[in-house]
Amino acid sequence: MSLQLLSSLTTTAVGGPAGRYIEARTEAEAVAAVRAADAAGDGLLIVAGGSNLVVADAGYPGTVLRIASTGIREHDGNGAVLLTVQAGHPWDEVVAHAVGHGLSGLEALSGIPGSTGATPVQNVGAYGADVSHTLESVRTWDRAEGTVKTFTNAELGFGYRDSILKRSTTNGSPRYVVLTVTFRLQAGTLSAPVAYAELARALGIAPGERAEAAAVRREVLRLRAGKGMVLDPADRDTFSTGSFFTNPVVPTAVAAALPDDAPIYPAGEGLVKLSAAWLIDRSGFGKGFGLPGSAGERLAGGRASLSTKHTLAITNRGGATAADILAVARAVRAGVTERFGIELHNEPLLIDCAL
Ligand SMILES: Cc1cc2nc3c(=O)[nH]c(=O)nc-3n(C[C@H](O)[C@H](O)[C@H](O)COP(=O)(O)OP(=O)(O)OC[C@H]3O[C@@H](n4cnc5c(N)ncnc54)[C@H](O)[C@@H]3O)c2cc1C
Numbered sequence: 001m002s003l004q005l006l007s008s009l010t011t012t013a014v015g016g017p018a019g020r021y022i023e024a025r026t027e028a029e030a031v032a033a034v035r036a037a038d039a040a041g042d043g044l045l046i047v048a049g050g051s052n053l054v055v056a057d058a059g060y061p062g063t064v065l066r067i068a069s070t071g072i073r074e075h076d077g078n079g080a081v082l083l084t085v086q087a088g089h090p091w092d093e094v095v096a097h098a099v100g101h102g103l104s105g106l107e108a109l110s111g112i113p114g115s116t117g118a119t120p121v122q123n124v125g126a127y128g129a130d131v132s133h134t135l136e137s138v139r140t141w142d143r144a145e146g147t148v149k150t151f152t153n154a155e156l157g158f159g160y161r162d163s164i165l166k167r168s169t170t171n172g173s174p175r176y177v178v179l180t181v182t183f184r185l186q187a188g189t190l191s192a193p194v195a196y197a198e199l200a201r202a203l204g205i206a207p208g209e210r211a212e213a214a215a216v217r218r219e220v221l222r223l224r225a226g227k228g229m230v231l232d233p234a235d236r237d238t239f240s241t242g243s244f245f246t247n248p249v250v251p252t253a254v255a256a257a258l259p260d261d262a263p264i265y266p267a268g269e270g271l272v273k274l275s276a277a278w279l280i281d282r283s284g285f286g287k288g289f290g291l292p293g294s295a296g297e298r299l300a301g302g303r304a305s306l307s308t309k310h311t312l313a314i315t316n317r318g319g320a321t322a323a324d325i326l327a328v329a330r331a332v333r334a335g336v337t338e339r340f341g342i343e344l345h346n347e348p349l350l351i352d353c354a355l
Helices: 026-037 091-100 197-203 213-226 254-255 276-282 324-342
Strands: 016-026 045-048 052-054 060-067 073-076 081-085 135-142 147-152 174-185 249-251 264-266 271-274 304-306 314-316 349-351
Touching: 016 026, 026 045, 026 135, 026 174, 052 174, 052 324, 073 091, 081 091, 091 174, 147 174, 147 304, 174 249, 197 213, 249 254, 254 271, 276 324, 304 324, 314 324
Parallel strands: 016 060, 045 060, 052 349
Antiparallel strands: 073 081, 081 174, 135 147, 135 174, 249 271, 264 271, 304 314
């Protein structure tokens, strides 16, 4: 246990001190730490890769538990291969393991920062795939019942960047602490069908076709790096939580009022999904937008600004505070509401702070 700044545990590099800091290197250590915090009636923030959290500058007064358990186990799944992964295992290593071992299904999710245990929390997704497509089950510690509880895929209530795990989390404190995640993968070097048009184009195939999983991984990593969506200490555009806003899902009638070139995707009966990046850009917030009020000396855009590569990430250019990040987010959200009457919602969890 030692005094720890949340800014050193999060990819946006903002956030004040933890009241108490514990790192769990095994599942047993994680459960013991959770039980001790709960028995003491202490607030408990779970952090793994810190890539989907914005923590207040005042910090978090309770216990911050970093889940750092690692390990990947392959086992038989009746015609498929099951991969059971410890919660703290870095996610991209799992994708690399699968592709390297001739297992397909995860390749489109290459390069997403953070831990495996966090992937079911917001049903992590990219390039037309999300973890709900391959996830078999999640083993958790249920803090309310004081017992281990396993969820099947169907029981997790997955939605767009959503699951029962997220819905039962308050201020970064989950009812269910993920211990292991099991994926059902197919043996073979061909990828799952590539749904995303930009990725299919890059691979020289039609949407819905398959390619070599290794080629899909390579292209995804290349496309993501070009957008600052793979962590890189040398690239300030990656000091973010990735997309700060989710793509709004709205009734079809709302979308009908948008300009003709607005990207619109079907999202179920009577609903469509809009592009948050397009809405932000068309509301006058271009790449690199920052606020003079938060300006340090370094950049005209301020200590915090939209990524210089796309409009969806809010980035720490150096020396930004959580207040700077949130000020940019508020300005963007208000501008989109004013221009289009559509409210954007944050994707990262905001801990002890709000928009
Ligand atoms: C550059 C960049 C690109 C990104 N691209 C994508 C993308 O393409 N798609 C996407 O979906 N996301 C993306 N993200 C967001 C982020 O990487 C994912 O949400 C990731 O799964 C978060 O993992 P983490 O370990 O960093 O979670 P943390 O930020 O540490 O935690 C996030 C939430 O999960 C909870 N949590 C973490 N571990 C556990 C556990 N074991 N049990 C219970 N709760 C837990 C935390 O309490 C918190 O509520 C991106 C982020 C960055 C910085």
